Amino acid sequence: MPGDMIPSEFIVEVDHQRCRRCKRCILNCGFGVFDFQSMTTADSSKCVACHRCVVFCPEEAITITKNPLEFKEHASWDVNLRKAIWKQAQSPGMMLTGMGTDFPWLNVFDHILIDACQVTNPSIDPLREPMELRTFLGRKPDKLDIKARGDGEFDLETKLESNIKLDVPIIFSGMSYGSVSLNTHRALAVAAQKLGTVMNTGEGGLHEELYPYADNIIVQCASGRFGVHSKYLNAGVAVEIKVGQGAKPGIGGHLPGEKIGREVSGTRMIPVGTDALSPAPHHDIYSIEDLRQLIYAIKEATGYKPVSVKIATVHNVAAIASGIARAGADIIYLDGFRGGTGASPAVIRDHVGIPLEIALAVVDRQLREEGIRNWVSIIAAGGIRSSADVAKAIALGADAVGIGTAALIALGCRLCQKCYTGKCSWGIATQRPELTGRLDVDWGAERLVNLVNSWSLELKEVLGALGINAVESLRGNRERLRTLGLDVTTSEILDVKPAGM
Amino acid sequence: MAEAAAKQEKKLETKAITVDATGVYYRELNQRVRDLIGQGYTEITLDGVNGQRYIADGLEDDISVIINGVPGNDLGAFMDGPMVTVNDNAQDAVGNTMNSGKIVIKGHAGDVIGYGMRGGKIFVRDDVGYRVGIHMKSYKGQVPVIVAGGGAGDFFGEYIAGGVLVLIGLGTEGTPAGDYVGTGMHGGTIFIRGRVPEGRLGREVRVFPLENDDRSLLEGLIEEFTNDTGADTTNVDIEEFMKLRPFSHRPYGNMYVY
Numbered sequence: 001m002p003g004d005m006i007p008s009e010f011i012v013e014v015d016h017q018r019c020r021r022c023k024r025c026i027l028n029c030g031f032g033v034f035d036f037q038s039m040t041t042a043d044s045s046k047c048v049a050c051h052r053c054v055v056f057c058p059e060e061a062i063t064i065t066k067n068p069l070e071f072k073e074h075a076s077w078d079v080n081l082r083k084a085i086w087k088q089a090q091s092p093g094m095m096l097t098g099m100g101t102d103f104p105w106l107n108v109f110d111h112i113l114i115d116a117c118q119v120t121n122p123s124i125d126p127l128r129e130p131m132e133l134r135t136f137l138g139r140k141p142d143k144l145d146i147k148a149r150g151d152g153e154f155d156l157e158t159k160l161e162s163n164i165k166l167d168v169p170i171i172f173s174g175m176s177y178g179s180v181s182l183n184t185h186r187a188l189a190v191a192a193q194k195l196g197t198v199m200n201t202g203e204g205g206l207h208e209e210l211y212p213y214a215d216n217i218i219v220q221c222a223s224g225r226f227g228v229h230s231k232y233l234n235a236g237v238a239v240e241i242k243v244g245q246g247a248k249p250g251i252g253g254h255l256p257g258e259k260i261g262r263e264v265s266g267t268r269m270i271p272v273g274t275d276a277l278s279p280a281p282h283h284d285i286y287s288i289e290d291l292r293q294l295i296y297a298i299k300e301a302t303g304y305k306p307v308s309v310k311i312a313t314v315h316n317v318a319a320i321a322s323g324i325a326r327a328g329a330d331i332i333y334l335d336g337f338r339g340g341t342g343a344s345p346a347v348i349r350d351h352v353g354i355p356l357e358i359a360l361a362v363v364d365r366q367l368r369e370e371g372i373r374n375w376v377s378i379i380a381a382g383g384i385r386s387s388a389d390v391a392k393a394i395a396l397g398a399d400a401v402g403i404g405t406a407a408l409i410a411l412g413c414r415l416c417q418k419c420y421t422g423k424c425s426w427g428i429a430t431q432r433p434e435l436t437g438r439l440d441v442d443w444g445a446e447r448l449v450n451l452v453n454s455w456s457l458e459l460k461e462v463l464g465a466l467g468i469n470a471v472e473s474l475r476g477n478r479e480r481l482r483t484l485g486l487d488v489t490t491s492e493i494l495d496v497k498p499a500g501m
Numbered sequence: 502m503a504e505a506a507a508k509q510e511k512k513l514e515t516k517a518i519t520v521d522a523t524g525v526y527y528r529e530l531n532q533r534v535r536d537l538i539g540q541g542y543t544e545i546t547l548d549g550v551n552g553q554r555y556i557a558d559g560l561e562d563d564i565s566v567i568i569n570g571v572p573g574n575d576l577g578a579f580m581d582g583p584m585v586t587v588n589d590n591a592q593d594a595v596g597n598t599m600n601s602g603k604i605v606i607k608g609h610a611g612d613v614i615g616y617g618m619r620g621g622k623i624f625v626r627d628d629v630g631y632r633v634g635i636h637m638k639s640y641k642g643q644v645p646v647i648v649a650g651g652g653a654g655d656f657f658g659e660y661i662a663g664g665v666l667v668l669i670g671l672g673t674e675g676t677p678a679g680d681y682v683g684t685g686m687h688g689g690t691i692f693i694r695g696r697v698p699e700g701r702l703g704r705e706v707r708v709f710p711l712e713n714d715d716r717s718l719l720e721g722l723i724e725e726f727t728n729d730t731g732a733d734t735t736n737v738d739i740e741e742f743m744k745l746r747p748f749s750h751r752p753y754g755n756m757y758v759y
Contacts, residue, residue, distance in 0.1 A: 093758040224636065269619055293554070297555055301558050420757075
């Protein structure tokens with residue numbers, strides 16, 4: 001019997017008349033598709049359509065097409081379901097995957113429209129009038145006590161909690177050094193500094209070389225506590241307790257031993273070659289009270305820096321968020337079910353959690369109803385694909401958004417979803433030195449800066465059309481949104497009126 | 502050279518102070534401790550401690566903190582260097598994610614002791630609660646050690662990735678540890694005096710015979726533990742210890758299909 005019954009997903013063809021046998025494709029492919037025996041040959045079964053070879057072939061001699069092989073159509077039995085069964089029948093185990101879900105769930109953002117001013121209220125031209133994208137993350141006071149000095153001047157009596165200043169309401173989401181390369185971390189740090197925003201370290205610690213970027217870094221403390229020590233906790237502007245991740249709510253993480261080389265080992269502070277196992281829960285957090293304990297343990301260790309709590313958006317997210325705010329967090333980071341990952345069982349990635357848009361709306365509303373919305377800032381992540389999504393997320397209640405996948409796409413990622421193999425041809429999700437060197441830090445940082453600056457321009461244009469001159473005035477401003485093609489219940493949950501109303 | 506000598510001299514010179522912690526809120530108490538360290542005190546005694554959390558949390562200094570009373574949760578969390586002595590019982594999460602230093606508890610301690618601990622030592626004279634030593638890990642020269650004189654609850658050494666856990670079992674009858682000993686274990690060593698039935702061990706754990714290195718390690722640790730805690734270990738026979746190690750440092754390597 002044939003070992004592998006699964007046909008190749010893609011067909012790689014080399015035009016031998018164009019090919020000048022330079023072998024760049026062989027060098028560039030991280031997956032080992034190409035070989036050379038008197039002429040360039042390709043093993044299509046290994047191709048993931050990451051386009052590295054296509055981009056670097058000087059003769060444009062390579063084409064990659066979807067395998068046109070027909071399967072007998074069946075409405076219930078999607079081809080991917082059949083392929084998974086063939087794989088699991090061949091070797092037992094969970095189907096592993098990378099990046100955010102590719103399952104065709106309804107995308108709520110694509111059913112929300114943004115308002116604009118016409119006649120009765122003037123729009124603003126952002127090119128000629130000031131437009132404020134700056135925002136502050138952290139706890140805001142319930143009221144301000146102001147005392148008159150008597151000489152016409154006033155003193156602020158209220159002691160303000162420490163906040164993080166963002167020049168743009170877009171931050172780089174947590175992606176650990178280990179799941180991504182050091183050059184990826186470097187590019188994110190350099191870009192965050194240039195943009196006046198922050199990058200999140202993810203749970204793999206912070207490489208010593210990046211400690212100088214402290215003003216633009218949020219350090220993460222996850223259940224595995226990898227690389228977490230008191231200097232690390234103080235190496236950024238805030239600390240994030242990672243409870244969950246949108247791509248894999250409720251489960252831990254396994255960074256395979258193959259990815260724990262010397263450098264990653266040093267940053268994670270675990271021996272070379274051992275699996276880095278993150279337990280599913282933090283074993284010092286089994287309740288909101290326990291969460292409060294860890295929040296304040298971190299505050300005590302950092303001189304009361306803001307603490308963020310990252311959760312995956314799950315069914316009861318509003319009540320959980322209320323608990324997090326009451327536990328003393330300064331920031332709640334909501335990671336929607338479309339959020340990316342370096343590795344997750346497909347069953348979890350594709351079927352667990354709820355959309356960011358809905359979670360954001362219900363969390364914002366719950367906190368407002370309880371009168372504690374000012375206690376926390378909300379970061380929305382896991383499904384932000386464009387400046388339109390940024391505007392919609394802020395109008396649904398976010399203070400800022402986090403981008404992970406979008407940032408990686410800016411660095412060359414083609415969404416092949418094979419991060420867990422460690423073979424990333426673009427040098428992003430890999431630790432193999434011959435691959436990581438491909439990602440030039442300055443080139444990458446410039447592309448990230450370009451992307452965020454482009455979205456900022458677009459965001460200002462949207463704000464101008466809305467007649468709003470500060471992003472903080474858009475926050476939670478659902479009156480300026482309408483739904484299209486969403487059922488009544490979902491519109492009601494979003495607290496957004498249908499178009500026409 | 503002169504600087505090193507001065508540092509050495511400073512270290513030898515103990516500057517001690519006693520603080521009455523009765524009724525003082527933890528945030529003020531811990532700030533007071535940090536202020537005193539800033540003023541050059543190297544031995545700080547806290548009297549009347551009653552549940553204040555986070556004592557010695559995140560401290561990196563070469564100092565000694567002596568606690569009279571029962572400290573609250575997260576004693577010595579993220580700690581990196583100090584010596585903490587508790588002349589009473591302690592509560593949960595002692596030495597949480599601790600990097601180095603030493604915590605000696607002359608009494609019982611609660612659950613989740615030494616979670617994610619990467620270095621240093623925790624000695625508990627009597628019993629400890631659930632999930633003790635969970636996800637302890639070693640790195641380079643850092644080998645964290647927890648020694649408990651009495652018995653332990655379930656999940657002793659769960660997920661342990663490195664370091665040494667010792668359970669002496671003084672004053673216990675039958676098995677000193679609860680169920681699921683070392684479940685998820687993928688590094689480190691657990692020593693338990695007495696016999697733990699196979700059914701109580703995690704699936705990832707195997708029993709290994711004691712070697713000479715283990716004997717000398719245990720002898721040294723028990724001597725240090727006895728000196729620090731005052732426990733009576735005169736009848737402890739090293740040969741009674743069972744040694745537990747994981748059979749793989751990659752227990753979940755074959756769980757996935759690509």
